[in-house]
Amino acid sequence: MPGLPRRPRPLDEIDSLLLDLLQADADQTLRALGERVGLSPSAVQRRIAGYKAAGVLRTVAVVDxxxxxxxxxxxxxxxxxxxxxxxxxxxxxxxxxxxxxxxxxxxxxxxxxxxxxxxxxxxxxxxxxxxxxxxxxxxxxxxxxxxxxxxxxxxxxxxxxxxx
Incomplete structure (x- = not known):
């Protein structure tokens, strides 16, 4: 159904690392994230969009x-x-x-x-x-x-x- 979050695909090691990096600093560029996990910036962007669509990830600002x-x-x-x-x-x-x-x-x-x-x-x-x-x-x-x-x-x- 349109509008409902899709079921997330099983997460792999790259997903685990990428999610750790995003939780540490969500302002990193797609290029920097890609270099850390071994993916192109566009592949990183697709994964992040997938996490958000599946409800695995949302972006917020954290005040120290x-x-x-x-x-x-x-x-x-x-x-x-x-x-x-x-x-x-x-x-x-x-x-x-x-x-x-x-x-x-x-x-x-x-x-x-x-x-x-x-x-x-x-x-x-x-x-x-x-x-x-x-x-x-x-x-x-x-x-x-x-x-x-x-x-x-x-x-x-x-x-x-x-x-x-």
Whole structure:
């Protein structure tokens, strides 16, 4: 059907390397990428277009948090009081709607979600946590862990893990 992403072809070693290179720096020229993976610029362009059409790759700009004059971050672990699909849907929708929620993971074990919040100050984080978590009757417990130092941060997925 037109308009639907096509099913991606199985990825090979060149795809893995190319995806690693793009995740490290998507501004590289097609020629530079081609030299690194042993393909012509037009072949690299076709592969990138294929990744995008299949939904394997999208291009975004990533801002280095170290460039911000002052940021405060916290990891919030939370447990819901009721485990119904409706309660999970509501909290997920609320978290997705907030730009200050940088990342959110449904997790196993004692907690239901791990949420990374970013704000201008610890006070702003406190207010945000209060608004998001304390006012919700369906949150049984939440613990806020303030981030002192980012040891490693990223969104890249090693290309080799994408191969079938």
């Amino acid at each position: 948090t170290g460039a911000a004059p002052a940021l405060a971050q916290a990891l919030v672990l939370l447990t819901l009081a009721e485990e119904s699909p409706d309660h999970h849907r509501r909290i997920v929708e609320r978290l997705r709607a907030r730009p200050a929620v940088q990342q959110c993971y449904a997790v196993s074990g004692r907690w239901d979600y791990a949420v990374l919040l970013t704000a201008r100050s610890v006070r702003e984080l406190r207010d945000l946590s209060h608004e998001l978590f304390q006012r919700d009757d369906n949150i049984r417990r939440y613990d806020t862990l303030f981030v002192f130092e980012t040891v490693k941060s990223g969104t890249g997925v090693p290309g080799e893990l994408l191969r079938g």
